[in-house]
Amino acid sequence: MNAQPGLVREPEIFVAVLCAPNYTYAEATLTQALTDWIEAHVRMFRFFCGVPRLVVPDNLKSGAHPASFYRP
Secondary structure (H helix, E strand, O other): OOOOOOOOOOOEEEEEEEOOOOEEEEEEEOOOOHHHHHHHHHHHHHHHOOOOOOOOOOOOHHHOOOOOOOOO
């Protein structure tokens, strides 16, 4: 994306916390689109040098599929 002089955008903040050691990871992204959300997770796992056994995401629309009566 090319930056335009004088263009101000509101950032979206991605925050993740490992509860037991109380490690926190935060970064700003341009959108909450699925690609930004997944890439933020990849960078977070690299920052923590591993992946926890359980990941509990919030209810972000980009990361959740809508409920379906026919395909639960």
